[in-house]
Amino acid sequence: MSIAAQPKTVTLDHFTASGDELPLLRISTAGSVDDGKSTLIGRLLFDTKAILEDHLDDVKNSKVNRASRGIDLSLLTDGLRAEREQGITIDVAYRYFSTARRKFIVADTPGHEQYTRNMATGASTSDLAVILIDARKRFLEQSKRHAFISWLLGVRTLVFAINKMDLVDFSRQIFAQIREQSNTLLSLLDGVQVHFIPVSALDGDNIVTKSSRTPWYDGPPLLEILEAAQPGVDVTALPLRFPVQTVIRPDSDFRGFAGQIASGRLRVGEEVTALPGGQKSRVARIVTFDGDLDEAFAPMSVNLVLADERDIARGDMIVTASKEASQAQTVEATVVWMNEEPLVAGRSYLIHQGPRVVSARVSRILHRWDVEKLETRDTSSLSLNEIGVLEIEASEPLLFDPYRENRATGGFIVVHRISNLTLGAGLIERKSLNVSGRGPLLPEERLQLRGHSGAWVDLSQAHELIDAVERALLTEHLHVVRTEQPELRRFGLIVLTLGYHQGTPDVVVDRSDLHSAIVAIRASTILGALHVFGEREGI
Amino acid sequence: MSQSFVLSHLRALEAESIHILRETASQFCNPVLLYSIGKDSSVLVHLARKAFYPGKFPFPLLHIDTTYEYPEMIEFRDRFTNEIGAELRVYTNQDAINAGANPYNLGTAKCCHLLRTSALVAGLREGNYDAAIGGGRRDEEKSRAKERVFSFRDRAGRWEPRNQRPELWNFYNGAVNPGESIRVFPLSNWTEIDVWRYIELENIPVVPLYFAKPREVIVRGQTLIPLQSNVKLLSGEQPEMICCRMRTLGCTPCSGAIRSEAGTTRSIIEEIISFRRSERENRLIDHDQEGSMELKKREGYF
Numbered sequence: 001m002s003i004a005a006q007p008k009t010v011t012l013d014h015f016t017a018s019g020d021e022l023p024l025l026r027i028s029t030a031g032s033v034d035d036g037k038s039t040l041i042g043r044l045l046f047d048t049k050a051i052l053e054d055h056l057d058d059v060k061n062s063k064v065n066r067a068s069r070g071i072d073l074s075l076l077t078d079g080l081r082a083e084r085e086q087g088i089t090i091d092v093a094y095r096y097f098s099t100a101r102r103k104f105i106v107a108d109t110p111g112h113e114q115y116t117r118n119m120a121t122g123a124s125t126s127d128l129a130v131i132l133i134d135a136r137k138r139f140l141e142q143s144k145r146h147a148f149i150s151w152l153l154g155v156r157t158l159v160f161a162i163n164k165m166d167l168v169d170f171s172r173q174i175f176a177q178i179r180e181q182s183n184t185l186l187s188l189l190d191g192v193q194v195h196f197i198p199v200s201a202l203d204g205d206n207i208v209t210k211s212s213r214t215p216w217y218d219g220p221p222l223l224e225i226l227e228a229a230q231p232g233v234d235v236t237a238l239p240l241r242f243p244v245q246t247v248i249r250p251d252s253d254f255r256g257f258a259g260q261i262a263s264g265r266l267r268v269g270e271e272v273t274a275l276p277g278g279q280k281s282r283v284a285r286i287v288t289f290d291g292d293l294d295e296a297f298a299p300m301s302v303n304l305v306l307a308d309e310r311d312i313a314r315g316d317m318i319v320t321a322s323k324e325a326s327q328a329q330t331v332e333a334t335v336v337w338m339n340e341e342p343l344v345a346g347r348s349y350l351i352h353q354g355p356r357v358v359s360a361r362v363s364r365i366l367h368r369w370d371v372e373k374l375e376t377r378d379t380s381s382l383s384l385n386e387i388g389v390l391e392i393e394a395s396e397p398l399l400f401d402p403y404r405e406n407r408a409t410g411g412f413i414v415v416h417r418i419s420n421l422t423l424g425a426g427l428i429e430r431k432s433l434n435v436s437g438r439g440p441l442l443p444e445e446r447l448q449l450r451g452h453s454g455a456w457v458d459l460s461q462a463h464e465l466i467d468a469v470e471r472a473l474l475t476e477h478l479h480v481v482r483t484e485q486p487e488l489r490r491f492g493l494i495v496l497t498l499g500y501h502q503g504t505p506d507v508v509v510d511r512s513d514l515h516s517a518i519v520a521i522r523a524s525t526i527l528g529a530l531h532v533f534g535e536r537e538g539i
Numbered sequence: 540m541s542q543s544f545v546l547s548h549l550r551a552l553e554a555e556s557i558h559i560l561r562e563t564a565s566q567f568c569n570p571v572l573l574y575s576i577g578k579d580s581s582v583l584v585h586l587a588r589k590a591f592y593p594g595k596f597p598f599p600l601l602h603i604d605t606t607y608e609y610p611e612m613i614e615f616r617d618r619f620t621n622e623i624g625a626e627l628r629v630y631t632n633q634d635a636i637n638a639g640a641n642p643y644n645l646g647t648a649k650c651c652h653l654l655r656t657s658a659l660v661a662g663l664r665e666g667n668y669d670a671a672i673g674g675g676r677r678d679e680e681k682s683r684a685k686e687r688v689f690s691f692r693d694r695a696g697r698w699e700p701r702n703q704r705p706e707l708w709n710f711y712n713g714a715v716n717p718g719e720s721i722r723v724f725p726l727s728n729w730t731e732i733d734v735w736r737y738i739e740l741e742n743i744p745v746v747p748l749y750f751a752k753p754r755e756v757i758v759r760g761q762t763l764i765p766l767q768s769n770v771k772l773l774s775g776e777q778p779e780m781i782c783c784r785m786r787t788l789g790c791t792p793c794s795g796a797i798r799s800e801a802g803t804t805r806s807i808i809e810e811i812i813s814f815r816r817s818e819r820e821n822r823l824i825d826h827d828q829e830g831s832m833e834l835k836k837r838e839g840y841f
Contacts, residue, residue: 013543015546015547015550016543016544016545016546016547016550017543017545017546017547017548018547019543021545021547021548023545023546023551024548024551091685091700091701091703092685093677093681093684093685094677094684094685094727094728095684096677096678096728096730103548105728117705118705120705120707121705121706121707124707124708125707125708125709234544236544245558245561245562245565246561246564246565248591248592248593248594249594250593250594250595254593256593258561258590258591259558259561260554260555260557260558260709265544287592287593288589288592289588289589289592290589297544297546299546299551299554299555300546300550300554301553301554301555301557301558301561301590303592303593314565338705350714352710352712353710354708354709354710355562355565407708408708411707411708411710412710413705413707413710413712415712415714420712420714420715420716421704422704422705422706422707422712425705425707
């Protein structure tokens, strides 16, 4: 019996959503202790009728009731005995509810610092974060931390619910103040979409329907925002990434690579590369139990047969040949530390990138984030709930895209070699500078090492400025030379010339002042690492 | 015509569960699928067949047989596992039964502890399984809502809810030392209605007890207990003929039926949509005391 003989086939619409079905929205919630987060979720579940009567009876009959009036809705979500007794949320809980328009999964995560690791866990899969703020307090350090962690983990829609508005007489002024206080933070988080809503979770104001007690608020209620929210990124539009989970080989005629498509789309006949080996082949079959497909997309679980015999194993990644993922043994990554035992530079850990497990050493800690001031600090270790940027040297290549570009391939977890505990979560920023590398430098490596791209700056119309320009650029540690060979810009140099040659200069400095000359040069050479990686596509 | 690149809700759940099952097969030496015969088990087995197609799924099924389950369940178990060519293993806490454990004399809580929880822990230990796949869903009960997809158990099979491994993205850390194990819940993100809709979509066979028909039952409080040879009548109780069905399956003395006319998968789905009460309500053992599921889970219950 040969399985390959006459495969049955199936069309893609066997798997796809029908016209009006909105994709599931994954929400995480965060707030400080007593901001009323569990009550808010209880309210959402209650008002969307996701709570079953016997569960509600359990709450009504419970020995605990901390609500000032009515039933204690927080008991619907505080599931563990210790939580009910202490009135705090200990661990991330997942809740399910749906409206006529959409299905939702809520990751209810604890607010107090001790359990920040659970917040990062909840945010890692979320499309949208609801951050609670107590109207009687200010925009606290905790709220900053929550917004920052959500953003770091790739959540791009933040909803600030200013709760307990009933306790401040639904004051428009207080609402405006808190909004104002958050401005500094929000200016640092690029690419986020932000909403502010005045609510009372206890009474249900602006949760499902607009409240008559906030006539000054002209936005929609919370549920309407959730129903309309777009999932952050269309993963099917990213390049194909297919981490191989297992090889399925029921007989000598069939060899399939099974996995879940992490991002992108895939067609029979498409040219693919297997990393880290770099072998190329074509997709011969996309096999599922329901039949062979011509085409598949993330996040489908499929079984790929390639046209050629290839040595591919669990932990390898099949990618589109037209845009391969990065591979590197030394990377820079932002790490959220989740264990009592601190992370120390020099120590060795296991890194799990889904099915790919490699041994790795923390070669240095570049800095840690002070999430209250949103500044970086020097450090030699990372304690529980601290976030730092590390350089990691792996024993084998890591296969990745920067986390900002692709959440499915930029993350990893750090695992203890002996206890097997998950110690932290990492977000890969970039391939690290590789002094021991061999072969020609890649343009991106050169860009990283120099910290800026090359440019040809012609000063023939402003001869007298050339010394001042050279001095200013050197002071900023830019790689600048005076020469008659503008083609050296190819190697990442800023070339200053005094006269036209063949070709077009990137910057022509005329008789204006030095300052505008420097601004123009800065703009044409991409400066600063953050900048570089945000705009790598355009180089 | 433009092609939509959005998976339907059920196909997205299916893809996630297949991913989890493949991770389990790849990360462990000796995984086992806890087969309870119920609808969630039927769905799990179906997903396992899909995950490893065109190969066979690489783990046996383990049924913890309390000996108090409905005969229709055992019939279905034997027929279903035989049809799909799965390897079935059965474990019973024979010592406890020999020592006289039964729900009538011990009470349901103690009986369940001996014949389910202890039997499960012992059965897993006897088979030296490092991973046990179960059909638990987070929507079933509050303490389950906090369960990881890969949930760590210490050498005694215990769950420590305050100290669970963080679980980010779809990366499941299944690394264990000898004697420790992981409970795997591929259906974590499914709800009861998802399970039934998927059974309908995929035409998955389930035990006929789920479908309503007139049955001889004893009405005890809010619960209908189908009349089986070993159910003891309390004084004043009379069997009645009532059209009913089981919403969850378990032992005869502990899992009651509900009044229902739903004789098909479609009508069950319609019934659940109109329901305002949870499926575990008729599981007497889950309501012994406040937080009772959490206590049982800490000891090793699924």
